Amino acid sequence: MQRGITADDASKIILESHKDITIVLKAVGSSKRLIILGYLLKGPKSFSFMLDRLKIKRTTINHHLDLLLKSKLIEKEEWGRYQITEDGVEFIVSIIKAYKVISDSTQNEQEKILNEWPEWPDFLKEPRIIKENKVSNPALYEGGWNSYISSITGVLNFLGDQNDYIYVSGITGYCFLVSIPEIIKTHLIKERNPADAWQEIYRGTESFGWQLKKWEQKRNSPGKWNLIGKDLELALKVFNQVEEIINNDTPVILFGVHGAHFGIINGYRNDNYLVSSYYRKEGRKEVPLRFDQLRILDKFMYYYFKKKKEKEETEAVEKKALERALEFAKGTTxxxxxxxxxxxxxxxxxxxxxxxxxxxxxxFGNSILGIYYFDAKDVASEYLDRLARKYKNTPQEVNLRKASKNYRDAKRQLEKFTVLFPFFEPENSSLTLDKRKKGAEILKNVKISEIEAINNLEKSIEKWA
Incomplete structure (x- = not known):
């Protein structure tokens, strides 16, 4: 081994320092952080450079940079730029060398086997495809933390209705909805809404001019991740139904894709779904999903748009959307x-x-609610700001701008909450009594901003001609 380290020495170091080693490995266990290191290998870079190149939010870039700083792979210069450390250079070079050795040896071995047996038929040299079909123009998962809106936006774009995550979230009212079940546990807590709230979201979804079809069926053995017995039969039934829809050149929005999330099904290959999911948002490569690997606890569920329906005038749709937003924000219904x-x-x-x-x-439940609603307030603020600009010099403009500011204030408070309770970083977070009380104070300020937003939403609707 390098530097005279024997296998026994390496074993001893791992056993004694596994936590520190894990921190360093985690620092490079993200495509975005590897890209940052790739840029820094060329020389020091500013935060604005990273913001421009990575196309992700400021808070996300800060999170990536903090992890790299803590692992001492990078450091911050006095004038605010970031540079890779000598240890960081050596570490990355060693990773690249190992990667080249592994990838080259694997490729060479495969080529050697095929070359030694040239008489093998072609179908044995390539994966055998029994059946495969895709929609003509794959829909792409768009947007942020709300997987329903991200999937719906992608499919609407496929249908030619070119709108982004922010506009779709605003029209459906989803970004104004704060909904929490009676416990705050696990990452499954997000996107859990009362049935009547879902019905209103569906009405908002259909206001884009397409009929939304929904299919669902309860599991035989709810509460367990593994699909066995009758649930396995149900999973195959769902796959066959989705296959028929795909054959009609229609993408499907399916729940349970790579976790308890919605994702887009653009096709199938043998017994696998061909998906577009939150992997795309994270810069990860999409991988096919076997029909029996859905992550669902209580029921199978999918959506698709069946046919066009009569669409109202845009201004009427946007006014109704604002009324929907108000009812969601109040929540009393x-x-x-x-x-x-x-x-x-x-x-x-x-x-x-x-x-x-x-x-x-x-x-997990507490931290994911923080980042999920931080994203929602950001979207709500931007959506209302767009409306204010669109309806400039109208009676409702002033209150739309004020409501946008209220949600922006709520977002800033929730950003503090996400720092206090960072999502999926149990080693950097805790639920101590002191932190819980600080979190509660932050939420009180968020609520104050939302109440002010509700007042301005009401006035906007009253003034809307």
């Missing part, structure tokens, strides 16, 4: 049957942080 919605959701969340039983709240 939907706070029932096991869900807290709107202001009541914040009251419940604050209570859980201050006094809630530990068995009803955990780190």
């Amino acid at each position: 939907y706070s029932n049957r096991g869900y807290y919605v709107g202001s009541q959701a914040y009251d419940f969340w604050i209570y859980m942080l201050n006094k809630g039983k530990e068995e009803n709240i955990d780190l």
Whole structure:
């Protein structure tokens, strides 16, 4: 081994320092962080350079840079630029050397086998494809943390309705909805809404001029990840139904893709779905998903757009969307049957942080709500700002701008919450009593901003001619 390190020496170092080694490995365990290191190998770079090249949010870039700084792979210059350390250069070079050795040897071995047996038929030299079909123009997963909106946006773009994540989220009202079930546990908590709230979201979705079809069926053995027995039969039934829809050149939005998320199905290959998912947002390569590898706890569910329907005038659609946003933000209509919605959701969340039983709240549930609603407030603020610019010099403009600012203030508060409780970083976070109380104070400020936003939304609607 290099530097005279024997296998025994390496084993001893791993066993004694595995936590520190894990931190360093985690620092490069992201395509975005590897890209940052790739740029820094060419010389020091500014934060604005990274922001321009990576096309991701400021908070996300800060998160990546912080991990690289903590692992001492990079350092910050006095004038604000970032540069790779000598240890960082050596570490990356060693990784690249190992990668080249592994990839070259694998490729050479495959070529050697095929060359030694040239009489093998062609179908044995390539993966055998029994059946495969794709839609004519694959729909691409678009947007942010809301997987329903990200998937819907991609499929609407496929249909020729070119709108982005922000506009689709605003028209459906989803970015104005705060909905929390009676416990705050696990990353499954996001996108959990009362049935009547979902019905209103569907109405907003159909306002783009397409009929939304939904299919769902409860699992035989809910609460377990593995699909076995009758659930396996159901999974195959779903696959066959989706296959028929794909054969009609129609993409499908399926729940359970790479976790408890919605994703887009653009085709199938043998018994695999060909998907576009949040992997795209993270810069990861999409991989086919076997029909029995869906991650669902209670029911199978998918959507697709069947046919065009009559579409209202855009201004009428946008006014109705604002009314929908107001009802979601208030939440009083939907706070029932096991869900807290709107202001009541914040009251419940604050209570859980201050006094809630530990068995009803955990780190993952709390942190994902923070980043999920941070994204939602950012979207709500931008959507309202767009409306204000579109309806400039109208009676509703002033209050639309004020509501946009209110949501921007709420977003800034939630950004503090995401720093206090970073998502999926248990080693850098905790639910200590002190942190819980700080989090509760932040949420109180978020609620104040949202109440002000509700008042401005009401005035905007009243003034809308």
